[in-house]
Amino acid sequence: MRFSRYFVPTLKEAPAEAEVVSHKLLIRAGMVRRLTSGIYSYLPLGLRGICKVAAIVREEMNRAGASEVLLPAVQPADLWQESGRWEHYGKELLRFKDRHDRDCCFGPTHEEVVTDIIRGEIKSYRQLPLNLYQIQTKFRDEIRPRFGLMRGREFIMKDAYSFDRDDEGADKSYRAMFDAYCRIFSRLGLKYCSVEADSGSIGGSFSHEFMVLAQTGEDLIISCAACSYAANVERAELVPPRAEDIDATEPGEIEEVFTPSQQTVEEVAAFLSIQPSDIVKTILVYVDDSPVAVLVRGDHEMNEVKVKHFLNGQVLRFANPDEVKKLSGAPCGFAGPVKLKVGNIIADNALKARQGWVTGANKEDLHLKNVSLLRDAKITEWGDLRRMEKGEPCPRCGAPVDARRGIEVGHVFKLGTKYSEALKANYVDESGEDRPIIMGCYGIGVSRVLAACIEQNNDEDGIIFPPPVAPFEVMLLNLDVKNEEVSAKADEIYEYLAAKGIDVLLDDREERPGVKFKDADLLGSPMQLVLGRKGLERGIVEAKDRRSGMKVELSLDAWDKEFADWHAQVLEGWKNS
RNA sequence: CGGAGCGUGGCGCAGAUGGUAGCGCGCCUGGUUUGGGACCAGGAUGUCGCAGGUUCAAAUCCUGUCGCUCCGACCA
Numbered sequence: 001m002r003f004s005r006y007f008v009p010t011l012k013e014a015p016a017e018a019e020v021v022s023h024k025l026l027i028r029a030g031m032v033r034r035l036t037s038g039i040y041s042y043l044p045l046g047l048r049g050i051c052k053v054a055a056i057v058r059e060e061m062n063r064a065g066a067s068e069v070l071l072p073a074v075q076p077a078d079l080w081q082e083s084g085r086w087e088h089y090g091k092e093l094l095r096f097k098d099r100h101d102r103d104c105c106f107g108p109t110h111e112e113v114v115t116d117i118i119r120g121e122i123k124s125y126r127q128l129p130l131n132l133y134q135i136q137t138k139f140r141d142e143i144r145p146r147f148g149l150m151r152g153r154e155f156i157m158k159d160a161y162s163f164d165r166d167d168e169g170a171d172k173s174y175r176a177m178f179d180a181y182c183r184i185f186s187r188l189g190l191k192y193c194s195v196e197a198d199s200g201s202i203g204g205s206f207s208h209e210f211m212v213l214a215q216t217g218e219d220l221i222i223s224c225a226a227c228s229y230a231a232n233v234e235r236a237e238l239v240p241p242r243a244e245d246i247d248a249t250e251p252g253e254i255e256e257v258f259t260p261s262q263q264t265v266e267e268v269a270a271f272l273s274i275q276p277s278d279i280v281k282t283i284l285v286y287v288d289d290s291p292v293a294v295l296v297r298g299d300h301e302m303n304e305v306k307v308k309h310f311l312n313g314q315v316l317r318f319a320n321p322d323e324v325k326k327l328s329g330a331p332c333g334f335a336g337p338v339k340l341k342v343g344n345i346i347a348d349n350a351l352k353a354r355q356g357w358v359t360g361a362n363k364e365d366l367h368l369k370n371v372s373l374l375r376d377a378k379i380t381e382w383g384d385l386r387r388m389e390k391g392e393p394c395p396r397c398g399a400p401v402d403a404r405r406g407i408e409v410g411h412v413f414k415l416g417t418k419y420s421e422a423l424k425a426n427y428v429d430e431s432g433e434d435r436p437i438i439m440g441c442y443g444i445g446v447s448r449v450l451a452a453c454i455e456q457n458n459d460e461d462g463i464i465f466p467p468p469v470a471p472f473e474v475m476l477l478n479l480d481v482k483n484e485e486v487s488a489k490a491d492e493i494y495e496y497l498a499a500k501g502i503d504v505l506l507d508d509r510e511e512r513p514g515v516k517f518k519d520a521d522l523l524g525s526p527m528q529l530v531l532g533r534k535g536l537e538r539g540i541v542e543a544k545d546r547r548s549g550m551k552v553e554l555s556l557d558a559w560d561k562e563f564a565d566w567h568a569q570v571l572e573g574w575k576n577s
Numbered sequence: 578c579g580g581a582g583c584g585u586g587g588c589g590c591a592g593a594u595g596g597u598a599g600c601g602c603g604c605c606u607g608g609u610u611u612g613g614g615a616c617c618a619g620g621a622u623g624u625c626g627c628a629g630g631u632u633c634a635a636a637u638c639c640u641g642u643c644g645c646u647c648c649g650a651c652c653a
Contacts, residue, residue: 091651155653
């Protein structure tokens, strides 16, 4: 492409709306523009980036034996009522009515639609296994879209669905997708890892997430260097205290202590000159509208996902101040398990480690000392209810774990028969018996991958695209557009590269050199070729590796070889990084 | 939805105590420049988010409303 005729509206300043680096750079580089909250237009350069990602995804999906389809974005409500998700999906599902007043929705995911196709077409075990995928725009009406393409409401996703006759086959399909995902993210040049994950509202038995490591990631990943255990914090299992670590000494009599206006754990600890780990935090929540008190150690964090699963609940919300008052009889900050009038009190395993605790007294400005949860409280059940912290023992090998931030770019689920049973997608096996198809589903956030890629590859001058993702692999700068010889040579090199199948953007704008250098760095092509009058006189083209900043001069006399060597060398550098 | 903040030329912003809108970037014209976002001169562009209200007078005060961003519950 020729820059002068292409549409690349670059910006010197980052728009105020952008918070994270990928968002700022996507806008500054003229790749995207926001239409409204969480909804973006892809401009030519952005679309090229998306297409590059999609092409790799497509190749690897095809290679893994999946067949590409394109399913409808607008879907009828009855399908969703059949699966039960019309009720359960929540407000992220964008619902509307058509002119005939029929309920519809915009697909946030396509389990219902594929399963509907499959139940109509698949009758026999002979037709299985099968894997269908698509790359398509999804819509999820997120509560709070943020970080540009990272969490949009409208986004581009690759979603695949596998159909198998039995568990063994389903596991094979899952494995095939897992491997394909590894190949995809490696080819895209991303630093990623796969972690055990919670399966969330899509449902199913087990799942893994693919995370791109980045400080701005919204997810926390627990990983163990010693045994390669890795999991999302939502999921990371904690080992209960070992028998020998338990101090069973029974404390003395319960004692009320005056703690005026000391509401937070930190305040109470400071006021009583004790550690936060000497305190039991009592968190009042509602799970599916019934009240629950969750007990965790003062220095620990409750894990809402774990609590939800522990109670087999769908929705968890915190009690509001009025409800706290009603449930505990005291304002926020003074709830405690002793004589608490909440039927369901669940406690984290870590609280088994000892007996004497400080807790709220369920009375304003009072706490209790010497509380034994076994003696003084009615604990319904104990369990793993908190978030793992950095440095805690790995559930597999006991070594201290590390915590890092990540962006979820892919997710593989083993669904089982959740949808096939709800929608009656059965097949007939060898013995003539009807059986539900075993399903799996596999997503990649294509637009998010582009953002994550920029998040991971940038510097103060702009984007540094890995070659496979770069909208243009080479940017060719003609510094003297008005000089006919220079322009003729630039055109010649442009044609040469194009003929080699290299995506090249020729900057033929009537701009000063400085503008072109700045834009080239901003747009992030991994390779820059610079041709000017001075260089042409000396018979050279200057070549810059965007990532290392290394510049070399390529002789025009030996162009074929010198360019090929340099090109290979830059690509090699990326592979080894 | 709860908490915080912001809406003023295309972009980034300034406009106390009310007096009829300005700066930088960008854009247009001409000239001088031309290897890391040039300079000079001239020029265009605003129903100050929207709707009410107070006032002789509102970007500024009041009320409502819409939109956006950020912090918490969702997820690719």
